[in-house]
Amino acid sequence: MNESKIILKKSLGEWFNMMTAGGYRVVGPVGQDGQIDFEPVTSPDAVRFDHVQTNNSGKWVMFPRYEAMMRFRLSGKEVQAGEIPPQAPPTVLFGAHPCDAASLATLNAVFTWDSSDAYFEPKLANTTIIGLSCTKGDSYCFCTSVGGGPGDTRGSDVLLTPLDGEKFLAEILTEKGKSVVGLAPQLFSAADGTSKEAALAKIPARFNHRDVTAKLPSLFPKEDVWKEQSLRCLGCGACAYVCPTCSCFDIQDERDRYTGVRIRCWDSCGFGLFTLHASNHNPRHKQSERWRQRVMHKFSYQPERLNVLGCVGCGRCSRSCPVDMNLGEHVAALAEIKV
Amino acid sequence: MNELQQTAKDLLEKNAVAVVIGYGMGSEPSLRRAVFVRKPDQAPQLIFDESCRQNLAFYVLKPEVKALGKAAVVARTPTLRTLLQLATENQITDESVVALPVGNGSVQPLTNFAAIEQYLANVPRGFTAQEQQELAAIKSKTLADRWAFWKSELSRCIKCYACRAACPMCYCSKCIVEVNQPQWVPVPSDMLGNLEWNVIRAMHLAGRCISCGSCADACPAHIRIDLLNQLLATEAMQQFGAEPGLSVRKDYALATFKPTDKEEFIR
Amino acid sequence: MTAANLYIPYQMRIDKVTEEAPGVKTFRLGFVNKDDEGRFSFKAGQFGEYSVYGEGESTFCIASPPTRKGYIECTFRQMGRVTTALADRDEGDIVGFRGPYGNIFPIDEWAGKNLLFIAGGIALPPMRCVIWNCLDLRDRYQDVTIIYGARTVADLVYKHELAEWENRSDVKLFTTVDPGGQTPDWKGKVGFVPTILEQVAPSSVNTIAIVCGPPIMIKLTMPVLAKLGFKPEAIYTTLENRMKCGVGKCGRCNVGKVYVCKDGPVFTLAQLNQLPPEY
Numbered sequence: 001m002n003e004s005k006i007i008l009k010k011s012l013g014e015w016f017n018m019m020t021a022g023g024y025r026v027v028g029p030v031g032q033d034g035q036i037d038f039e040p041v042t043s044p045d046a047v048r049f050d051h052v053q054t055n056n057s058g059k060w061v062m063f064p065r066y067e068a069m070m071r072f073r074l075s076g077k078e079v080q081a082g083e084i085p086p087q088a089p090p091t092v093l094f095g096a097h098p099c100d101a102a103s104l105a106t107l108n109a110v111f112t113w114d115s116s117d118a119y120f121e122p123k124l125a126n127t128t129i130i131g132l133s134c135t136k137g138d139s140y141c142f143c144t145s146v147g148g149g150p151g152d153t154r155g156s157d158v159l160l161t162p163l164d165g166e167k168f169l170a171e172i173l174t175e176k177g178k179s180v181v182g183l184a185p186q187l188f189s190a191a192d193g194t195s196k197e198a199a200l201a202k203i204p205a206r207f208n209h210r211d212v213t214a215k216l217p218s219l220f221p222k223e224d225v226w227k228e229q230s231l232r233c234l235g236c237g238a239c240a241y242v243c244p245t246c247s248c249f250d251i252q253d254e255r256d257r258y259t260g261v262r263i264r265c266w267d268s269c270g271f272g273l274f275t276l277h278a279s280n281h282n283p284r285h286k287q288s289e290r291w292r293q294r295v296m297h298k299f300s301y302q303p304e305r306l307n308v309l310g311c312v313g314c315g316r317c318s319r320s321c322p323v324d325m326n327l328g329e330h331v332a333a334l335a336e337i338k339v
Numbered sequence: 340m341n342e343l344q345q346t347a348k349d350l351l352e353k354n355a356v357a358v359v360i361g362y363g364m365g366s367e368p369s370l371r372r373a374v375f376v377r378k379p380d381q382a383p384q385l386i387f388d389e390s391c392r393q394n395l396a397f398y399v400l401k402p403e404v405k406a407l408g409k410a411a412v413v414a415r416t417p418t419l420r421t422l423l424q425l426a427t428e429n430q431i432t433d434e435s436v437v438a439l440p441v442g443n444g445s446v447q448p449l450t451n452f453a454a455i456e457q458y459l460a461n462v463p464r465g466f467t468a469q470e471q472q473e474l475a476a477i478k479s480k481t482l483a484d485r486w487a488f489w490k491s492e493l494s495r496c497i498k499c500y501a502c503r504a505a506c507p508m509c510y511c512s513k514c515i516v517e518v519n520q521p522q523w524v525p526v527p528s529d530m531l532g533n534l535e536w537n538v539i540r541a542m543h544l545a546g547r548c549i550s551c552g553s554c555a556d557a558c559p560a561h562i563r564i565d566l567l568n569q570l571l572a573t574e575a576m577q578q579f580g581a582e583p584g585l586s587v588r589k590d591y592a593l594a595t596f597k598p599t600d601k602e603e604f605i606r
Numbered sequence: 607m608t609a610a611n612l613y614i615p616y617q618m619r620i621d622k623v624t625e626e627a628p629g630v631k632t633f634r635l636g637f638v639n640k641d642d643e644g645r646f647s648f649k650a651g652q653f654g655e656y657s658v659y660g661e662g663e664s665t666f667c668i669a670s671p672p673t674r675k676g677y678i679e680c681t682f683r684q685m686g687r688v689t690t691a692l693a694d695r696d697e698g699d700i701v702g703f704r705g706p707y708g709n710i711f712p713i714d715e716w717a718g719k720n721l722l723f724i725a726g727g728i729a730l731p732p733m734r735c736v737i738w739n740c741l742d743l744r745d746r747y748q749d750v751t752i753i754y755g756a757r758t759v760a761d762l763v764y765k766h767e768l769a770e771w772e773n774r775s776d777v778k779l780f781t782t783v784d785p786g787g788q789t790p791d792w793k794g795k796v797g798f799v800p801t802i803l804e805q806v807a808p809s810s811v812n813t814i815a816i817v818c819g820p821p822i823m824i825k826l827t828m829p830v831l832a833k834l835g836f837k838p839e840a841i842y843t844t845l846e847n848r849m850k851c852g853v854g855k856c857g858r859c860n861v862g863k864v865y866v867c868k869d870g871p872v873f874t875l876a877q878l879n880q881l882p883p884e885y
Binding site: 034035055056065066139140227230231232234235236237238240241242250252254263265266268271273286287288318320322323324326329 | 365366367370371372373374375393397398401402403404495497498499500501503504505517522525526527528529553556557559560561
Binding site: 069070072074077079081083086110111113114115116117118119220221247248249250251252253255260262264267269274275276277278279281283284289293296297300301304305 | 610611612613614615617657658659660661662663685686689695696699700702820821846847848850851853854855856857858859860861862863868882884885
């Protein structure tokens with residue numbers, strides 16, 4: 001399956017046209033420096049190839065900010081309730097960096113580990129990832145500490161690596177990848193053994209995630225450690241919402257007098273309300289406990305329970321944090337603690 | 340050791356305070372982050388420069404920081420004003436916090452509200468030239484253009500509530516978005532929910548916001564919510580003569596009714 | 607609920623409303639769609655998401671035993687937005703139900719043993735399901751003892767069933783109210799549940815203890831059980847963490863790597879002792 005080809009940058013426009021004509025919605029990184037996000041695009045001209053990272057991740061393609069699941073007609077206590085069938089338009093997520101592509105495994109594990117999820121699964125099934133290797137990173141990137149890398153192919157259906165300003169190495173990795181390449185095979189030429197390695201960014205590893213996972217259960221009771229790290233944490237949800245793997249959600253009903261919808265929407269373990277009981281008891285009452293939950297969930301509970309790491313090292317949480325809570329730094333510090 | 344570090348060290352050595360809330364090095368050379376200095380020999384961690392923007396008054400109210408004991412807080416002018424407004428709203432008591440004023444010469448600890456009031460009396464106030472320019476630009480837009488501007492800004496809101504979290508004046512133990520009987524503000528970050536959230540927050544801060552800009556700095560979507568607050572601050576000042584955070588007084592606009600109040604803002 | 611979309615609830619009709627205590631009601635719910643009823647089965651200890659359309663979902667146990675077919679019951683206290691809306695429904699109204707979710711009380715394993723049920727306040731409902739389940743299969747078990755306490759006489763739920771248990775010769779029932787909560791004609795005990803447990807002092811030999819109640823009651827009851835010789839493996843309780851999905855996805859009910867909605871709500875004390883104290 002793993003076949004490598006070359007595609008010229010100037011050919012991308014035609015490929016986009018073929019994808020659009022083929023019924024795909026193409027979503028790619030667009031915007032100005034400082035505010036680049038994944039949005040529907042029609043031409044590669046708008047797409048950014050030179051950014052380190054988008055502000056928000058592309059997870060909304062599979063797991064939107066909010067999604068209606070039921071519709072109600074209300075008349076006093078008379079109710080008509082109906083399912084809103086899941087929407088899953090065929091989508092190409094173009095230009096997702098390897099960290100984002102790797103995040104799909106985590107999302108998939110959460111949504112399907114025990115039962116199927118009618119809203120997530122069809123979206124994932126109908127999404128093709130055309131990844132984009134990283135030729136540069138910044139100090140927030142730590143993919144190499146969590147099992148990934150700037151040219152990691154996991155999760156991508158096709159992985160593009162910019163070889164110079166003019167052409168990309170295209171690794172065709174899955175059947176889905178084959179399909180989108182098959183829309184315009186004439187644009188792809190033989191790669192003749194061209195290697196991507198020289199083009200890739202160098203991201204130094206900051207910690208060994210297996211050591212961290214092994215150590216975290218023994219760090220759980222060290223309240224001072226968690227308190228000290230989280231003293232400046234504001235308790236907002238920015239880190240969770242920009243994170244490509246954070247998938248905690250809320251289910252809420254919204255209504256006016258005559259109609260209503262049941263939606264699911266993003267939620268965050270950083271909020272005090274997240275675990276608050278009706279009795280007012282709160283198992284994670286303090287911000288330090290919520291910070292600990294965030295780290296434990298990603299680096300201990302998910303690896304142990306779902307066999308996936310809950311972090312892909314994209315660094316978005318830390319870039320977005322209003323108070324410079326730096327996950328890579330803090331996990332590296334945890335790894336240093338003697339137990 | 341500079342004057343700030345020396346002052347902090349002295350306060351800790353004398354046990355005048357248990358913690359100095361200040362700015363230290365962040366994860367990037369250009370970044371600063373809040374630090375909580377509890378030992379005199381840690382005072383050299385403290386930095387103050389142009390990159391130190393966060394309004395540290397937030398931490399004066401944070402339970403985990405409160406638990407450390409009496410605090411001194413490194414205070415830019417907006418932080419000093421925040422402290423007075425918090426005092427006005429009975430959130431902090433006199434002499435419970437020491438302010439270390441920075442940015443205008445000597446770092447002389449201000450140990451009570453009167454001292455902060457006196458200090459602020461000599462500090463120029465009002466919006467900066469750039470802020471005035473931005474406000475004027477918004478005001479000069481037609482209603483339709485203004486609506487389009489805010490719609491585009493607020494469409495990026497992901498309801499992470501970083502604005503609320505960063506704002507020292509957003510101290511409500513139960514925020515309006517958490518009240519669900521009735522559900523005032525839609526929970527999802529859809530257009531209506533985003534509009535209602537940001538407008539309600541701005542209204543609740545009208546006449547209380549001291550325009551520190553922490554909300555906009557905190558916003559991961561770079562929404563200029565600070566402009567919304569500044570517009571309302573201008574409005575509150577014109578309508579009610581309310582300029583918050585200059586003195587500890589009990590008649591701030593949101594908590595006062597006068598028969599002579601104009602009602603021109605309801606149109 | 608369709609097989610394909612677990613977020614869509616069964617439509618349930620409220621067939622009977624019982625006022626249990628101030629602010630506490632029991633609904634008997636029947637399936638609107640008979641096919642749903644045919645497909646549906648559950649076991650003691652499981653829970654579900656009950657919904658008022660337009661107001662939201664709320665998590666409670668199934669309070670009726672699986673041995674009573676054709677309906678389920680839930681007992682809830684009016685607390686927040688959903689339970690307030692729920693309390694406002696009448697017989698004949700339609701509500702939603704998703705479930706059953708979670709693990710079960712292993713009542714088959716308990717065959718041949720004595721059963722000691724200890725409950726406080728609004729925590730009798732999860733217990734009532736398993737009590738009736740066991741009483742409906744009474745021959746399987748040895749002695750059945752129930753200790754139930756509430757703050758006041760008025761706060762005792764299932765009053766008619768308490769009377770029924772009281773009159774059964776094969777059940778030992780001890781009801782109690784907190785000091786000051788008794789009425790002049792109160793014939794039960796007065797005192798907190800752990801104190802009454804100590805007085806009753808049931809034998810731990812060949813006995814399973816099932817404890818449901820507010821955290822403080824559970825906390826104070828465990829040492830008494832230990833003193834009576836109960837091993838952590840022989841003590842069962844339920845965790846009541848906040849939930850939204852009920853199926854291990856939404857991320858809020860976890861205690862360590864354990865999902866209360868999937869691995870619980872039923873745990874032995876031995877299992878709880880292995881978890882981080884985050885519940």
